[in-house]
Amino acid sequence: MADHEHKDNEQLGAAGFNRRGLLKCMAWAGTGVLWTVNGGVPRSLGLLGEAAAAESHAGGLTFLQISDSHVGFDKPANPNALGTFQEAIAKIKAMPTQPAFIVHTGDITHLSKDKEFDDADQAMKALKQKVHVIPGEHDVADADNGKAYLDRYGKGTQGRGWYSFDAGGVHFIALINVFNFQPGFKSAGLAQLGDEQLEWMEKDVKGLSSSTPIVVLAHLPLWTVYENWGWGTEDAPRALGYLKRFGSVTVLNGHIHQIQQKIEGNVSFHTARSTAFPQPAPGSAPAPGPMKVPAEQLHSVLGVRTVNYIRGKSPLAIVDTPLSA
Amino acid sequence: MLRTRAVLLGGAALSAMLCAAAPAVISGGGPALAAAKAASVKIDNFNFTPPTLVVEPGTTVTWTNADDSPHSVREMDGRFKSAALDTDDSFSQTFSAPGQYQYFCSIHPRMVGKIIVQPAGKTSSN
Structure with a gap:
């Protein structure tokens, strides 16, 4: 799987350095990389901190993705997940060009506890921007199957919390794939969007011009990163089918606590780092639990992501920044 | 011992599960049941152990999570x-x-387990 990923990305490499080597090193070394996406094809412009990174922020829509903050987690892999979440927020606040808004792609909390949601909300209040959130499976793990999350964040959303919005000429679709898991009695336990949400989504994009750039947010990847660990969404092909006619589709996921990316036709898929703890690469460990790294390395494997879109040129520049940067 | 019986019962499991549409009488573990039988399932390394547990009616089963990751226990229906x-x-x-x-486990749905409740001495419910 990992090798396949490297190949995919190598083909796309338009930058003046070795993409394969970079991705290998990025996997855990935590180097920030700047991405632009032209017509659905990302290419790397350079390492974060180089001039290109600064340029990408000039003009257009810039938004920022954070993910998998797991507020409440206090195990050896990160004894203070609230602390690293607050650090990530402090970094965002210190950015010279402020993103228009923030998206949080799920697993805000670790155990769906009120106190954890309270702490996370308190931390996010430090941001002056709106934070668009979607839940991860850790946010709907209360005995009431998501009531704690929906009571807090469900207002003004559709169905069980999904929604869409427009910003800077881009149509954003926030999908939820943590409610309808197929238990692994006969399957790998993949996520599902479910019929109700898919029908809503089909209608949601119906009136849009095909030239509208689409950004889809979902917690679990909308492509199968690693089936044995349930890292995929069974009915994602149906959702992507509704987006076939669009020239530029960017899917931003969390869940796997590491950067993985893949391009398929007009669609580019990206998973983000966690602000809390890393997880092993697909299949590299017996189970996908929190991965302990030496304390001094932790900040290099956590991070946030900025995305920049300039109207008319339709590039999305994606920059992953480790907390250590 | 329990696992051996579970394997023998494996074939009957699905049909019995599908037939279990009637509301099951499952009571919470109150003081009156304190003296009743107890059994346990360990949650470790993203597995329920034992994956199939056979108990007598009235048994209180306790799941304990030994993983660094949180897990949950959710009956299919x-x-x-x-x-x-x-x-x-x-x-x-x-x-x-x-x-x-x-x-x-609703957090890691590939983790599955089964409890078979049957009177002592029976080897199969059908």
């Missing part, structure tokens, strides 16, 4: 469900009604 269990957290459920209960 929602007949019982725990909140997320952090490391060392436990969840107990008392089983009064004979039958088969398939459950999974």
